[in-house]
Amino acid sequence: MIRIAVLASGGGTNLQALLDACAAGRIDGRVEVVLSNVPGAMALERARKAGAASEVLPSRGVSDRAAYDRSLVERLLPHRPDLVCLAGWMRLLTPAFLSAFGPAPATRGCPRVMNIHPALLPAFPGLHVQRAALDYGARFSGCTVHFVDEGTDTGPIIAQAVVPVLAGDDEAALAARILQQEHRLYPQAVQWFAQGRLSLEGRIVVVEGARGVPAPQLHPWD
Ligand code: GRF
Numbered sequence: 001m002i003r004i005a006v007l008a009s010g011g012g013t014n015l016q017a018l019l020d021a022c023a024a025g026r027i028d029g030r031v032e033v034v035l036s037n038v039p040g041a042m043a044l045e046r047a048r049k050a051g052a053a054s055e056v057l058p059s060r061g062v063s064d065r066a067a068y069d070r071s072l073v074e075r076l077l078p079h080r081p082d083l084v085c086l087a088g089w090m091r092l093l094t095p096a097f098l099s100a101f102g103p104a105p106a107t108r109g110c111p112r113v114m115n116i117h118p119a120l121l122p123a124f125p126g127l128h129v130q131r132a133a134l135d136y137g138a139r140f141s142g143c144t145v146h147f148v149d150e151g152t153d154t155g156p157i158i159a160q161a162v163v164p165v166l167a168g169d170d171e172a173a174l175a176a177r178i179l180q181q182e183h184r185l186y187p188q189a190v191q192w193f194a195q196g197r198l199s200l201e202g203r204i205v206v207v208e209g210a211r212g213v214p215a216p217q218l219h220p221w222d
Pocket of ligand 1: 087
């Protein structure tokens with residue numbers, strides 16, 4: 001059973017997917033603590049309902065990012081997390097945070113911080129990415145679970161799921177279609193980590209026993 005810390009700034013539907021997967025035994029782990037930088041974030045309520053500890057460390061007006069990240073580490077360490085999951089965490093993390101959760105002997109070279117991003121990286125990193133995919137005219141989008149490094153959504157990719165961009169989609173429709181896949185993909189990736197099936201070779205994440213992907217789909221408009 002791994003001990004999981006979740007950092008969330010908002011609604012926390014991905015947090016909920018992780019909580020539900022732990023409760024259902026689909027993740028061999030437990031969410032020990034949820035920390036938000038936004039007081040009153042819905043994610044905190046979800047934590048309380050699930051019996052996880054909740055912590056708030058407001059970031060508004062904080063300009064020293066490294067100092068903030070050191071306080072974050074201080075708040076998390078007492079909960080002894082094996083893995084930190086970002087779930088709608090709207091701040092870039094500095095080395096002050098990432099170095100505290102770098103690779104450990106038990107993680108086979110893998111860092112101990114994961115994120116979920118609502119696009120197929122390396123396309124569309126950053127914010128407002130469903131809008132960006134629509135404006136670009138992409139025919140497919142999706143979501144990516146990746147380990148976190150210092151860049152914006154640049155860390156090693158663990159898993160991806162693809163959704164079509166359909167004629168007539170607006171940002172909300174595309175975001176909802178992607179979010180459905182996020183809720184499936186994130187618990188799966190965390191379970192792989194919990195099972196010790198992930199290792200890192202260069203920037204390639206190897207998933208032990210992965211069955212590979214099915215044949216590519218035709219374009220959904222065909
Ligand atoms: C998700 O789309 C996630 O990929 C992105 O932020 C959103 C958070 O949604 N990083 P929620 O708070 O989990 O509902």
